[in-house]
Amino acid sequence: MSMPDTESDFLRRVRPSDWKNPTPRNPYDLIIVGGGPAGLTAAELAARDGRRVALIERDRLGGNSLNSGSIPSKAIIQAARVLAFLRDEEDFGAAAFERPRIDFAAVMARMRRIRSRVAEYHSIDRLCAQGIDVFLCDARFDGPNTLSAGDSQLSFKKAIVATGARPERSDLPGLEQVGYLTSDTIFELTELPKRLGVIGGGPLGCELAQAFCRLGSQVTIVQNDPKFLPHEDRDAAELLSLSLSRDGVITRLNTAVVGAHSERGAKCLDTTSADVKLSIEVDEILLSIGRVPNVENMGLSAAGIEFDTARGIDVDEFLQTTNVDVYAAGDVCQSDQFTNVAESSARLAVHNAFGGRTERQGHWTIPWCTYCDPEIAHVGMHVREARQQSIPVKSFIVMLQDVDRAITDGLQDGFVKIHVREGTDQILGATIVATRAGELINEMSVIMSAGIGMRRLAGILHTYPAQSDAIRLAALAYLNDQPPA
Amino acid sequence: MQALDELPDEALLDRLQRGAFSYLTEYANPANGLVCDTSRAASPCSIAVVGFALSSYPVAVERGWLSRADAASLTRKTLQFFWDSPQGEAPDATGFKGFYYHFLDMHTGQRVWQCELSLIDTALLIAGILTAGCYFDGAGPEADIRRLSDALYERVDWRWAQNGLDRVAQGWKPECGFLHYGWEGYNEATIVYVLGAGSPRHPLPCASFPAWTLPYQWENMLGHDVLYSGPLFTHLFSHAWIDYRGIRDAFMREKKSDYFANTQSAIAIHREYGARNPREYAGYGRDLWGITAGDGPGNKEMRQDSRDRRFFGYMSRGVPYGPDDGTIAPWAMLATLPFEPAAAMRGTRGLLRNYPQVCVKDRFSSGFNPTLGADKGGWLSDGWYGLDQGLLVMMIENYRTGLIWQITRECPFIRAGLIGAGFSGGWL
Numbered sequence: 001m002s003m004p005d006t007e008s009d010f011l012r013r014v015r016p017s018d019w020k021n022p023t024p025r026n027p028y029d030l031i032i033v034g035g036g037p038a039g040l041t042a043a044e045l046a047a048r049d050g051r052r053v054a055l056i057e058r059d060r061l062g063g064n065s066l067n068s069g070s071i072p073s074k075a076i077i078q079a080a081r082v083l084a085f086l087r088d089e090e091d092f093g094a095a096a097f098e099r100p101r102i103d104f105a106a107v108m109a110r111m112r113r114i115r116s117r118v119a120e121y122h123s124i125d126r127l128c129a130q131g132i133d134v135f136l137c138d139a140r141f142d143g144p145n146t147l148s149a150g151d152s153q154l155s156f157k158k159a160i161v162a163t164g165a166r167p168e169r170s171d172l173p174g175l176e177q178v179g180y181l182t183s184d185t186i187f188e189l190t191e192l193p194k195r196l197g198v199i200g201g202g203p204l205g206c207e208l209a210q211a212f213c214r215l216g217s218q219v220t221i222v223q224n225d226p227k228f229l230p231h232e233d234r235d236a237a238e239l240l241s242l243s244l245s246r247d248g249v250i251t252r253l254n255t256a257v258v259g260a261h262s263e264r265g266a267k268c269l270d271t272t273s274a275d276v277k278l279s280i281e282v283d284e285i286l287l288s289i290g291r292v293p294n295v296e297n298m299g300l301s302a303a304g305i306e307f308d309t310a311r312g313i314d315v316d317e318f319l320q321t322t323n324v325d326v327y328a329a330g331d332v333c334q335s336d337q338f339t340n341v342a343e344s345s346a347r348l349a350v351h352n353a354f355g356g357r358t359e360r361q362g363h364w365t366i367p368w369c370t371y372c373d374p375e376i377a378h379v380g381m382h383v384r385e386a387r388q389q390s391i392p393v394k395s396f397i398v399m400l401q402d403v404d405r406a407i408t409d410g411l412q413d414g415f416v417k418i419h420v421r422e423g424t425d426q427i428l429g430a431t432i433v434a435t436r437a438g439e440l441i442n443e444m445s446v447i448m449s450a451g452i453g454m455r456r457l458a459g460i461l462h463t464y465p466a467q468s469d470a471i472r473l474a475a476l477a478y479l480n481d482q483p484p485a
Numbered sequence: 486m487q488a489l490d491e492l493p494d495e496a497l498l499d500r501l502q503r504g505a506f507s508y509l510t511e512y513a514n515p516a517n518g519l520v521c522d523t524s525r526a527a528s529p530c531s532i533a534v535v536g537f538a539l540s541s542y543p544v545a546v547e548r549g550w551l552s553r554a555d556a557a558s559l560t561r562k563t564l565q566f567f568w569d570s571p572q573g574e575a576p577d578a579t580g581f582k583g584f585y586y587h588f589l590d591m592h593t594g595q596r597v598w599q600c601e602l603s604l605i606d607t608a609l610l611i612a613g614i615l616t617a618g619c620y621f622d623g624a625g626p627e628a629d630i631r632r633l634s635d636a637l638y639e640r641v642d643w644r645w646a647q648n649g650l651d652r653v654a655q656g657w658k659p660e661c662g663f664l665h666y667g668w669e670g671y672n673e674a675t676i677v678y679v680l681g682a683g684s685p686r687h688p689l690p691c692a693s694f695p696a697w698t699l700p701y702q703w704e705n706m707l708g709h710d711v712l713y714s715g716p717l718f719t720h721l722f723s724h725a726w727i728d729y730r731g732i733r734d735a736f737m738r739e740k741k742s743d744y745f746a747n748t749q750s751a752i753a754i755h756r757e758y759g760a761r762n763p764r765e766y767a768g769y770g771r772d773l774w775g776i777t778a779g780d781g782p783g784n785k786e787m788r789q790d791s792r793d794r795r796f797f798g799y800m801s802r803g804v805p806y807g808p809d810d811g812t813i814a815p816w817a818m819l820a821t822l823p824f825e826p827a828a829a830m831r832g833t834r835g836l837l838r839n840y841p842q843v844c845v846k847d848r849f850s851s852g853f854n855p856t857l858g859a860d861k862g863g864w865l866s867d868g869w870y871g872l873d874q875g876l877l878v879m880m881i882e883n884y885r886t887g888l889i890w891q892i893t894r895e896c897p898f899i900r901a902g903l904i905g906a907g908f909s910g911g912w913l
Contacts, residue, residue, distance in 0.1 A: 091792045226666040234670070234700070235713075235806045242808055246795065254666065275599065275660030383702050392739055397706040399805050401763035412763060415806070417704075477705055 006109070010116035013123035014060040014067070021135045024152045028054045030353065031147065031156040033139045033298065036063020037339045038162035038330030040122045041346035047130045049354070054156075055132050056139040056149045062119055063164050064183070064331070065339045071118050072187040073207055075111040077371050080214035084247070084373065091410060102216045104192035111187065141303035144323055158325050158353040161305070161313060162346060163298065165291040165331035170199070174260040178267045180285040189284075193217050197269045197282035199257050201228035203370040205288035206240060210372050213249045220250040220280050222257050222271055229370060233383075233431040236376045239413060240433075243374060252280075260285065293332045317360040318352045319345060327353050338368050367445040369438035374414045377441035380429025380448055383419055392422035396454070396474040396481075400434055403473065405465035411435045416470040418444070418454070420478060425453035432470075440468050447471075454478040489844060490837040494830060501819065501833075502881040504847025506545055508874035509538040514591050518563025521591060523851075524868035529588040529597045533606040536613030537875020539563060540726065540889055543620040544882045554626075560617045561626045564633035567614075570594045572640075576659045583641035583687075584657070585610060601656030601664060604646055608677040611638055612726045615680075616889065619896045638898060643681035643689045651696035653677060653689070670700035671714045675744070676723035683902025694906040698736050706805060707757040711750040712736070715803020717777035717817050718876075720748040724823075725879040728890035731911025732903065743911075745824065752825045758804045765790075766811030767863070768840070768855035772832045775817030776802045776809055779873070780852035780866035787857060796857055796864075811856035812864075815840075816849035816873040822884040848874060 011017065030046045032039045035057030043055040060067050083102065090096055120126075127134050137150030146155045167182035181189070183204055194217065198209045201223030213219040221228075221244065227237040228244070228251075244251050255273040262268065269280040293312030300307050306322040307313045313328040315321055321328050327349035330342035341364070348359050369377040386393040400406040400414040414433035421428055430444040447457055458475035462468055489497060512521035514530075520538045522531035542560055545551035551559075570579035577595045579585060586596040587603040618634025621627035646653040652667040668674040678697050681689035704713045714720060729744035737743050742750075759774035778801040785796040796810045803809075818832035837844060842862055843853045851870040855863035882888045893899050894912055903913060 088793075234702075239806060254664075272661070274601070274664055275658050384700055387699055387701070393703065394710070395702060395704045397704050397805075399706070399763070401805075402707075402761065422703075477708075480708075481705055481710070 006112045006116050010112065010119055011060075013116065013119040013125070014062050015057075015136055016124060019124070019136050021137060021150055021152060022133045024054070024149075024154050025052060025133060026153075027145075027155040027157060028052050028133075029157050030054075030350070031056065031154055031159045032162055033147070033159065034063070034162035034164055034294075034330070034332070035061040035134075036162060036164045036330060036342065037065050038164070038342040038346040038349075039063070039160070040127075041343045042160050042162060042329060042350050043127065043132050044122075044130060045347060045350045046354075047132050049350075051354070053132045054135060054149070054154060055127065056135040056137065056147075058136070058138045061122060061124060061127075061134075063342075064166075065342075066115060066119060068184045068187055070339055071115050072111050073183075073204070073211075074371060075114045076107060076187075076215075077207060077211045077373075079107045079110060080211040081373055084214045088410075102192065104215060105190065107215065108187075108189065139298060141299035141305070144303050145325055147299070147303075156325070158327070160346070160349050160353065161298070161300070161321070161326060161328045161332055162330045162342070163294040163332045164342075165293045165312075165337055167287065168290045168292045170287055170289060172257060172259055174270075175285070175287070178260045178262050178285070180260075180267075180287045182287050186286055193282070193284035195266075195282040196220075196284050196286060197267070197280055198222065198286045198288060199269070200288035200290070201225065201230075201253070202288060202290065203229065205286070206244065207371050208286060208288070209249050210244055210247055213244075213247050218250070219248075220252060220269075220282065222252045222255050222269065222280070224254070224256045226254055228253070229376065231382075232370070232376055232378060233417065235415070235417075236431055236433045239374065240370075240372055240376060243372065243413065252278075291331065291337055295332065317362055318357045319349045319361060320352065320357065336366055336368070338366065340368075341366055365445050365449045367441045369441060371438060374411075374433050374435050375437035377432045377434075377437035378429065379441050379445050380427070381419060382429060382431075386419065386421075386428055391428065393419050393428060394422045395419045396477045398470040398473045398477065400467065400470060403465075403467060403470045405467045405469065406434075408465060409467075411467070416440070416474050418471070418474045418478075420454055425455045425478065427452075427454065427457075434467060434470075436467070440471065443468055443471055488837075488841070489847070490834055490841070497834075498822075498881055498885065500847050501844075501849075502544075502878055502885075503548075503550060504844075505849075505874040505877040505881075506541055506550060507846075508848055508869055508871060509534075509541055509878070510551075512871065513538065513559075515559065516562070517566040517592075517594060518559055519566070519589060519591050519594065520871055522588065522872075523870050528591075530591050530594075531588060531606065531871055532585045532603070533587075533609040534871030534875055535563065536606075536610035537725075537872065537879065539610075539613030540616040541875055541878040543616065543892065544878055544888060547886070547888060553623075557621050557623075557626045557630060560621065561629050561633070564614060564617070564630060564637060566594060567610075567637055568633050574659050578659075580607075581657070581659075582645050583607075583637070584646065587656075599658070599660070601658050603656050604653055604668060604677050605655070605674050607641065608674070608680050609722065611641060611680055612676055612893075614638065615896050615898055616726065616892055619892045638680075639684065639686045641680075641684065642687045643684055644687045646681075647689070647693065651690075651692040653681065653693065669697060670702070671698075671712050672716075672719040673722035676726060679723070679727065679899065679902040679906055681902070682905030683898040683900070685898070685901075688905065691905075694734070698734070701736055703736075703740055707754050707761075709750045709753045709757070710740070710742070711754060712740070712742075712744075712747050714751070715776075715806055716801045717751065717755055717775055717804075717814070717821070719777075720751040721820055721876060721880065724748060725876055725883070726889060726893050727899065727903070728883075728887070728894055728912065732908045732913050733910050734907045738909075748821070748824045752821050752828060755804050756828060763805075764809060764811070766809070766856045767859050768813075769811075772828070772835045773813065773818075773839075774832065775813045775815070776804050777814045777817050778802065779812070779814040779817075780850075780870065781810060781812045782852075782854050782857050782864045785857065789856070794856065796854065799852075810854070812852050812854040814849075814851060814873070815843040815853050816851075816877055819849070820873075820876050820880045822880055826884060849877070
């Protein structure tokens with residue numbers, strides 16, 4: 001069977017079938033193990049600085065983000081959004097029309113085209129053109145400054161481990177036997193599952209539950225907590241819950257999956273909620289209970305690099321491992337497993353490897369987003385964190401239903417919530433729930449990084465009408481709350 | 486009989502308060518003092534409704550609706566039932582560790598519906614028991630009431646309910662043990678921690694109240710500062726017993742507010758939300774509000790003005806984050822009487838004038854949705870819910886005479902609980 005052009009183009013960019021590893025040019029200034037967002041960033045940065053660089057990737061370049069994370073999931077989510085929008089089109093005055101039939105193969109083909117296109121920006125050809133030696137094989141440290149890459153023996157002055165993380169497996173009885181999908185495999189589906197069971201109500205579980213429901217699957221999501229997204233703002237999580245239900249997702253909160261079995265050709269999830277036992281029959285299962293760092297089978301101990309299979313590689317504030325010549329970056333050592341953090345940590349690791357340990361991590365303003373509809377985005381502190389640190393905090397809320405542009409667009413579900421250190425106008429953090437919260441939160445990120453307080457923010461002109469005006473309105477609420485001078 | 490909305494304020498309140506109280510006797514089992522959760526056929530007892538009823542009997546005595554002897558007799562019988570009823574891990578017991586199951590068989594007192602041993606509902610029951618113990622200060626059966634009241638309170642093992650954590654669990658079941666979520670963050674459960682802190686035998690430790698307040702969210706929304714909780718009833722339930730005016734815990738000292746003022750803020754937000762009416766539901770306005778927990782139309786959908794409307798059944802509705810399906814609780818505005826009397830009366834009068842069907846036999850129904858089936862007067866919940874009626878009796882009385890608050894201010898356990906939770910100032 002011949003492979004579709006899109007897929008062969010994609011593989012040509014991320015793992016050509018006829019690839020031959022280069023002849024080593026030992027010693028390398030920098031060897032990077034792992035070709036995901038952190039590894040690619042580090043390799044390109046070091047090469048631009050004139051370093052002799054080798055990049056080793058055991059699978060496909062691009063890591064989780066490109067292959068089975070951000071890019072494919074957002075492509076599918078957008079397709080699902082468009083279909084949901086068509087569902088509501090009559091609300092905007094369109095005459096009633098027959099609902100479009102879902103062509104799942106076309107949705108997945110579009111996803112693959114997008115993935116292939118994005119892959120071009122860091123393709124293997126481009127890396128080579130920058131002078132980077134790319135090895136597509138397993139890597140294994142065999143000494144403090146040496147490692148094997150397939151059949152080649154490499155030596156380095158400095159190294160960065162950026163092997164990322166993978167979906168956490170589960171030892172639930174029967175689950176392995178019935179078979180399940182993870183983020184690594186769900187994007188390879190060729191048919192839309194009629195019934196999909198999602199285990200885990202974290203970001204990925206919620207995103208894909210909603211998207212597959214909108215595409216036409218009957219989706220049940222099971223979460224062993226009182227709310228989805230347990231680390232997010234309570235009100236945001238409750239809005240998400242309502243949104244999932246409105247789309248038709250069957251939500252099972254406070255429910256644990258205790259096992260799985262096959263019955264009449266279907267997969268059954270055995271669940272308990274307090275004393276209520278329920279078997280949920282589905283055609284496919286998506287396991288989405290978190291990610292674990294890739295630290296095994298790399299000879300880390302031989303290089304004197306300490307690690308923990310759950311926590312990842314031990315690094316100090318400069319991202320240096322217990323081997324002074326080896327740094328780590330990205331999901332393999334970071335608790336915040338986001339692409340933006342991976343890339344930032346890679347830049348920091350390169351800088352510290354060659355610049356003498358001068359930049360510390362820990363002071364980043366990290367925005368993140370869960371791409372449900374509405375999206376849930378956050379930056380900085382949550383109220384609970386502030387209160388745990390005895391910081392007096394007050395939040396200024398603007399509901400999107402009170403924002404002119406959200407009203408005109410019919411996109412009123414959501415809010416902007418800015419947390420302020422009480423008695424000052426210092427912004428501690430913000431949560432935004434909106435259709436494009438992932439875009440809006442970046443304004444808050446810039447504001448916080450620039451040290452802009454609520455007083456200045458209130459005076460910054462925004463386009464009118466705009467959903468981002470909700471941010472200014474929150475600052476205005478702060479001003480109105482101040483005692484008269 | 487004169488239409489309600491034509492009555493002067495005092496006469497109107499008298500009718501509505503007495504109407505609400507009559508539920509608590511009409512739907513009670515006089516043999517054991519248990520009171521029905523709702524007026525619907527085969528309704529079990531809700532222990533929380535019993536707590537409201539026990540607190541309402543003194544009101545009825547003072548207002549001449551019940552003789553003191555009858556009230557004392559009924560109260561003693563109720564307390565004796567709870568003292569004698571089986572406590573243990575058996576699935577059909579009445580309670581365990583001094584706590585009680587949420588719903589009980591009206592005749593046998595046995596657990597029904599495989600419900601949970603409920604922390605909040607036990608607290609509301611115990612609050613009623615302590616109110617009775619303080620009010621009935623005479624001899625004979627009244628002395629029995631005091632003895633039983635103390636014993637029932639002292640038996641509650643609040644520390645067990647922590648299940649090894651700082652906060653208390655929401656409940657427990659013999660089939661599965663503790664429910665794995667606890668009471669944290671602001672809502673109706675402040676009274677759980679106050680009563681737990683005041684216990685002479687099983688007091689909650691000092692770390693418990695801070696665990697409850699840690700997730701508090703002090704928010705400025707719709708022009709008002711508030712310790713946020715969406716459903717209106719959460720700003721009323723603990724307050725029915727505790728006079729929060731001028732007393733402050735650590736959080737309220739930091740915010741220079743108190744829980745009474747906070748309820749006033751919540752009311753202002755609910756009214757502002759009603760005026761803005763972002764989802765354009767029928768009837769909403771600054772004088773028609775009251776989004777809270779209560780009965781609802783059920784899983785129904787309708788198409789209206791080129792948009793889909795979706796409705797829910799019994800659930801906790803809130804402002805401004807929702808959920809909001811256009812359903813209000815007709816009793817809710819009146820229940821805010823001690824906090825914002827003018828707004829409560831104006832709203833209630835408007836409701837009675839425009840939608841008189843929400844008040845039958847001088848009792849407000851649990852839920853009303855003027856959007857759904859607007860051509861037929863809207864959707865209305867069948868019958869009445871005991872919680873609504875009990876809360877109304879107490880809140881109207883707190884507005885009229887402050888009786889409940891006066892009683893509980895003298896309750897040594899509640900005082901000790903408030904102090905233990907870190908409250909100070911004002912009448913403390």
